[in-house]
Amino acid sequence: MATRKDVAKQAGVSEATVSYVINNTKNITPVVKKRVLDAVDNLGYRPNQVARSLVTKQTKHVAMLVDNLMNPYYCEMLEGAQSVASDNGYIVSVISIDVSNEESVLELASRGVDGVILAIGTKSVDNYFKTGLPKVYMGKYVTMSYRKAIFEMVECLVNKGHKKIAFLSGIPLSHLSHERYYALKDACSAYGIGLDPDLVIDANEKGKTDEKSGEEAMEELFARKKDFTAVYTVNDLMAVGAAKAIRRHGLKIPDDISLIGCDNIKLFDTYNPRLATMDAHAFEAGEYLMRLLIEKITGQLKISHEIQADFICKESIGEVKTGV
Amino acid sequence: MATRKDVAKQAGVSEATVSYVINNTKNITPVVKKRVLDAVDNLGYRPNQVARSLVTKQTKHVAMLVDNLMNPYYCEMLEGAQSVASDNGYIVSVISIDVSNEESVLELASRGVDGVILAIGTKSVDNYFKTGLPKVYMGKYVTMSYRKAIFEMVECLVNKGHKKIAFLSGIPLSHLSHERYYALKDACSAYGIGLDPDLVIDANEKGKTDEKSGEEAMEELFARKKDFTAVYTVNDLMAVGAAKAIRRHGLKIPDDISLIGCDNIKLFDTYNPRLATMDAHAFEAGEYLMRLLIEKITGQLKISHEIQADFICKESIGEVKTGV
DNA sequence: CTGAAAGCGCTTACAG
């Protein structure tokens, strides 16, 4: 590959001048500038980024840590982050911590990575980051609110005659970030139907939110032998598990029970009936996290953005049959 | 961060010696070695990888290009690749070309990336790679075969009384890599049932393989007014679309029609009935691609691996009712 | 067995 020296020689200037015109960092006579630019074109010269990084202490390379790429939410977030990274000349490496050895994380700093996006749910990686690498994650500057969506959902349900809404929490209610539980409570009060504590299934200890947990939580709900006409679960996977349990009890969705999930997993739109859900805008979240990270890196923090989840009504919500 | 100079000073040796012990590249007296190692520990020293890269011309940084991360297959492949990358001290950056500007790809070489995994379906990026960057992709050294799985599927169907199997091709049959079509033909011959050309729906021009294409292809199949008892589609998404069309015609899966997809998308296991499918082992593919790439980079090519898809029978396959 | 020195390809004060 052509080097800066080659360009300098061909353009008949010093190597420094080549840098100056490439980085546009000094006033250079148009004539000289053109000579350099022509030589650059000619040789297909591209500055060696690693040499540049060595002196500028900037690699324009960031890392995104995720639990597990099999979760569509994180994939979408990654894609959003990568999108704005690309627009800003950054490149993003992925570390799926489930399949990576610890060293991969530890060496991030010595690799000169400029910053890190933490997209890990429960696991704590604070230890990894004694190094003062700039890091961002959901919850600070970029936040996520389900409140509006939940109010919309409750309104929708109430309009269709629902009065008894059940909730499968997935994440333990004690978890600080369990905004959704409180929003649901508030919404139910606001619409005058209240939230019966007996219809709230607190998470299993592990805080698992997969299909099986949904199925189990649903069975527990049935076991309580209380009436309800709608079930809201903390994510789509759990909803789909709950649906299994509902069918097993000989009940139909939405005729007998309405079901609402959360995440708006695109693949699930092939279900019949399609699952009402909430879109958490993972792509947008990824975009904002990346913007935030770049601002942190370049030292001009000004972003602060709240992402509003949107309620998406689909066919898994039905009218309550009013006994005539 | 501590630099090599600091370590040298603390250990009372030259900077070169520090390198020698760290890289284990020369015989150093145990005593001196220990002094150095202690200083390293003490200062938490980690060699600056970008400085090292500048001289070694190796970054241990590779890129993976994908069309679109929303496809679970590629996510899984990425995770596989990242897994072996991590084990070998490599880091992998993702470029989702749908959301990246071209420059991101062009600059890969000047970033010093050691190699590239091409996980892009149809699009040609040959242009991007005039630079002689080592690159790998499915189809050479690491290949994928559905033949075994397709024979197993046909055997399974035949055992359950099926004689008329339809095929929704998704990818145009003329496509060179359409191994699956030929394998299906061969299998049907081998089991003495043959493949009726009228039951083969060739792809739409675009070669789309999403849900909608599946639905449309299925409708086209119905429009031909020929008998069939089983439908094999080129991927799970199309199968799920086909299921929609099947239901619309008042038919039941698997009672009236058996349905088989391909890809074994984990999320679809929540369907009822679960879709019979084929597992293409994307994770394994990612692992092998990464191994292959590392071998290419280090110049000791010896891998060559064929991945066999596995047929996975699930509830969407039923017995053919024999008219009594 | 150890170290002084050149060099990797850049950037950027500093001087002219």
Add this chain to the structure above:
DNA sequence: CTGAAAGCGCTTACAG
């Protein structure tokens, strides 16, 4: 407006 020179933090012949 242009260039000579130092320096970024390493590796690696080469000499001792």
